[in-house]
Amino acid sequence: MALSDDARLIQCRLWLWGGVLVGIDDILRAIIADFHIVAAITAAIYLLAFICAVREIMNSRTSQGSIAWLLSLGLLPFPTAFLYLIFGWKAFDDYATDRIRNGRAARPLRAKDLALIDRETSHLWPVQTKVSEVPFLNGNAVELLVDGRATFDSIFEGIAKAKDYLLVQFYIVRDDALGKELAERLIERARAGVSVYLLYDDIGSTGMPKRYRTQLREAGIKVAGFNQRHKFLRVYGPSRINYRNHRKIVVVDGEHAWVGGHNVGVEYLGENPRFGRWRDTHVRVSGPAALGCALLFREDWEWATGETLPATPPETVATPGDQSVLVMGSGPADKLEECAIAFTDIIGRARERLWIVSPYFVPDTDIRTALFAAKLRGVDVRVMLPDEPDHKLVWLASIAHADAMIEHGVEIHRYQDGFLHQKVVLMDDQIASIGSVNFDNRSFAINFEITLWFTDKKTIDAVEAMLIEDFKSCRQVSIEEVRTRTLPLRFMTQAARLLSPLL
Numbered sequence: 001m002a003l004s005d006d007a008r009l010i011q012c013r014l015w016l017w018g019g020v021l022v023g024i025d026d027i028l029r030a031i032i033a034d035f036h037i038v039a040a041i042t043a044a045i046y047l048l049a050f051i052c053a054v055r056e057i058m059n060s061r062t063s064q065g066s067i068a069w070l071l072s073l074g075l076l077p078f079p080t081a082f083l084y085l086i087f088g089w090k091a092f093d094d095y096a097t098d099r100i101r102n103g104r105a106a107r108p109l110r111a112k113d114l115a116l117i118d119r120e121t122s123h124l125w126p127v128q129t130k131v132s133e134v135p136f137l138n139g140n141a142v143e144l145l146v147d148g149r150a151t152f153d154s155i156f157e158g159i160a161k162a163k164d165y166l167l168v169q170f171y172i173v174r175d176d177a178l179g180k181e182l183a184e185r186l187i188e189r190a191r192a193g194v195s196v197y198l199l200y201d202d203i204g205s206t207g208m209p210k211r212y213r214t215q216l217r218e219a220g221i222k223v224a225g226f227n228q229r230h231k232f233l234r235v236y237g238p239s240r241i242n243y244r245n246h247r248k249i250v251v252v253d254g255e256h257a258w259v260g261g262h263n264v265g266v267e268y269l270g271e272n273p274r275f276g277r278w279r280d281t282h283v284r285v286s287g288p289a290a291l292g293c294a295l296l297f298r299e300d301w302e303w304a305t306g307e308t309l310p311a312t313p314p315e316t317v318a319t320p321g322d323q324s325v326l327v328m329g330s331g332p333a334d335k336l337e338e339c340a341i342a343f344t345d346i347i348g349r350a351r352e353r354l355w356i357v358s359p360y361f362v363p364d365t366d367i368r369t370a371l372f373a374a375k376l377r378g379v380d381v382r383v384m385l386p387d388e389p390d391h392k393l394v395w396l397a398s399i400a401h402a403d404a405m406i407e408h409g410v411e412i413h414r415y416q417d418g419f420l421h422q423k424v425v426l427m428d429d430q431i432a433s434i435g436s437v438n439f440d441n442r443s444f445a446i447n448f449e450i451t452l453w454f455t456d457k458k459t460i461d462a463v464e465a466m467l468i469e470d471f472k473s474c475r476q477v478s479i480e481e482v483r484t485r486t487l488p489l490r491f492m493t494q495a496a497r498l499l500s501p502l503l
Contacts, residue, residue, distance in 0.1 A: 049077035052084040087242045116288045116317060118324040121455050125326070125431065127345040128453055131338040132328040139319025140287035142454065144434075144462045148269040151262050151282040152178065158252045158284075159185050165195040167251040167297040171204035171244070171436070172263035175212045177271075179264050183212065187219040196221040197309070199301055201245045202228070204263070224305045226448075243332045245300060246436050246447040248282075249293050255318055257290035258282055259435055259452050261422050270418065275390065277418025279470070283434045283452060286320050292327030296450060299329070323456040330437075331448035339437060339451075340444035343425070344370050350427045353380040355467055357424040361385050361398045362440035362497075368404070375409045383439075384467070384474060386421070387414040394440070396496035403482045403493070413474035420470075424463060431455050432463040 053073045056066050069088055072080040118136040122129045129135055145151040159166060166189055173179055190196045198216060200208065202225040213223045226245040250258040260282030262268045270277045285293075291314075298309050330339035347354060347370040354374055361383060363371070375381045385402060389395030402412045425433045435451035437443045454460065485493075 045078045045081060049073045049081040052081050052088070056084070056088060116319075121324045122326075125453070125455070128326055128328060128342050131330065131334075131342045132326055134292055134327060136324045136326045136453075136455070137288040137292065138324055139317075139321060140285050140289045140323045140325045141321030142323045142325065142456075142459050143284040143286075144459070144466060145258075145260065145282040145284060146466060147280060148262055148278055151258070151260065151280070152269070154282075154284055155250050155258050156181070156185055158250070158256050158258070159189060162189050162194045162252045164253045165197070165251075167197050167199075167249065167294055167301075169199040169245070169247055169249040169297055169300065170264050171201045171246045171248060172265055173198075173200045173205045173208055173212075174263075174265040175207070175209050176266045178266050178269060179212070182264055183216060186216065186221055190220045197297075197301060198223045199226060199245070199297065199304060200224075201226050203244050204246070222305075222307075224301065226300065226304045228304060229306060242446060244447050245331075246443065247296065247300070247329075247450045248436050249297050249450060251290055251294045251297060254291050254294050254314065256284065256286045257293035258284050259293060259450055261436060268421075275388075275419040279415060279418050279420045279422060281422035281424055281434055281466070285325055285452065286318075287323075287325075288317050288319065289325035289327050289452065291317065292325075293450070296327065296329040300448065323454065323459060326453040328435075328451045328453060329449070330451070332446055333448075337445045339449060340364065340366065342451075343367070343437075343439075343444070346425065346427050346431065346433075347371060347374055349430075350374050350379045350381075351377070352428045353382075353426070354428075355380075355382050355384070355424075355426040356439060357384040357420070357422050357467065357470070358439040359386050359390070359419075359421045359423075360394050360438040360440045360442075361401055362394065362442075363401060364441055364444070367439070367444075368401070371405065371410055372408045380411075381409075382411040382413060382471070384413045384415060384420065384470060386419050387416055387475070388419060390419060390421075393496050396493045399489075400493040400497035402477065403485075406477055406479055406482050412477040413471060414477055415470065415474050417473040424467065426460070426463050426467060429457075429460055429464075432460050434463070 050073075053070055056069050056073075069080075069084060073084065116137045116139060118138045122135040125136070143154070145154055166186065168182075168186065173182070186196050186198065198221060200223075205225070216223050248258075248260060248262060261280045262282050266272060267275055268278050268280060272278070298311060302308055328339075328342065330342070344366055347367070354371075371381060383402065383405060385398060386395075406412050423435055423437050423439075432454045433451050434454070435449065437449045437451050443449050454463075
């Protein structure tokens, strides 16, 4: 019997619903079959988040940062737990162990044996001395090197005279004209029988091609990335990627050392059209302080490679000058945020002037409070910053912090003659520092850094004269400029400021 149109319609609907129900049933069966896998993955993520939370509580340094991590781990365990492994999980006990094995605690005794200690200056600056774990050393000659050409001319001249060993360490090494010249000079010395070591940071030198390292190794040069034994997917690997080696050190035969803000790239010579002139400062020290720089390199090299560098203590150390220098290494392996402590002490002791020069200005609460207090004491507090960014996010955060300084009476000066990258501090007529430390949380607490401290009148006068010239190329930011910033800019700067602990 033929079906009516209505009956055929009902039959079609039943077929469709049946198909849908069968499809849903298949999906449910698949979900149930894989439920144990989904449940296991979810449980693992929550367990990882719990472990991260416990570690953050046990190792917390600031309540603000810890609370932010704990809330994120609790409310959004994925992907926060994995981000914590990269940015929050600090594990450098092995570095500290290597440092102890290398005899850092015995360095003051060795300096005493060689009659190199400047006891009076070390007594005057106990915080810097204790942070460095070495005293101020007498007998150095110091030369200020302004900008890239003077710096690399001096470094290359020193490399050409190396007879025994060369230690070269930079955060960034590029395979451009300057990088190629460095490679050629190192290869020439290696073929002449000099022991040559090159250490670079894996993150800073991400663009370095394999062939660059290969040509150096084929010439007998030992080349290593700071994290080469601590890759991203190895145990603790993710925790290391946020902690970078930002030091710039060149040591020739333990007699001469170069430290400062320059990396290896043509932009540091002012040859990148984007930045124009690159305003940076390095310093050459000849004498006992060079051995202090060599010891920092030795610690970094051993941790990076597992290889102990040969080191026979010298019977005598050349003293080509009369200047006192303190070599301060700092980094995440320190028990406390000792770099921040050293600079906070300098700010607190300022009575007449405090001039700070840095490409990045993202201070934490303690540093900000110390700067405000210095201004209230009547100190001439000035901060010199670049006018244009090289890293947009840090630059935006820096604007927010700088604007807060201006509202409290601290002078902010923006450098106009190119990009400012030097890291220099001058306090009263008493002490000056030059090194790799930026005025931000990354340098104070996260990165491995080096700072040289100087107390002699000759170096302080040279630093003062250099900064006076730099201030002539600056414009001072007024309170009116701060108060008339557009709402979008103010929003972006305040949003970037929230990321200060990571910048």
